[in-house]
Amino acid sequence: MFLSYARIDGAQAAAALRDALEAFKVRVWFDEIAIVPGRSQALQMDQGLRNARAGLVLLTPAYLVGRFWTERELGALLHKNTLIPVLHGTTFKEVAEYSGILPDLAGFETARDDIETIAEKIAAAVLPADSEIED
Numbered sequence: 001m002f003l004s005y006a007r008i009d010g011a012q013a014a015a016a017l018r019d020a021l022e023a024f025k026v027r028v029w030f031d032e033i034a035i036v037p038g039r040s041q042a043l044q045m046d047q048g049l050r051n052a053r054a055g056l057v058l059l060t061p062a063y064l065v066g067r068f069w070t071e072r073e074l075g076a077l078l079h080k081n082t083l084i085p086v087l088h089g090t091t092f093k094e095v096a097e098y099s100g101i102l103p104d105l106a107g108f109e110t111a112r113d114d115i116e117t118i119a120e121k122i123a124a125a126v127l128p129a130d131s132e133i134e135d
Contacts, residue, residue, distance in 0.1 A: 020119030
């Protein structure tokens with residue numbers, strides 16, 4: 001699963017989401033861990049996007065401003081069969097102003113559920129049916 005986020009205001013929530021997902025055995029491509037120094041960041045990111053079976057977009061106010069990296073990642077993730085939006089510090093109305101597609105996708109809001117609950121629900125959606133989710 002590729003985790004796309006805006007570092008400016010989403011780094012802490014993204015790291016918590018990654019940790020929670022990995023606790024449920026979901027493999028997460030996360031730039032702070034996956035990017036190897038001394039190699040092309042763009043090529044490494046492209047490889048992560050290509051190899052990911054699903055996408056997770058942490059939508060924050062900075063994400064909705066539209067930055068080069070986040071727009072590039074979102075463009076690639078829109079082609080995945082599964083793309084899960086998680087709203088953090090923003091509303092569906094604000095997301096709708098940014099994208100007509102994202103509000104239509106079933107997703108989550110950190111204002112309603114905590115990160116661990118969201119991660120458990122995402123894990124249930126993306127892991128094979130025969131996997132067990134441990135509490």
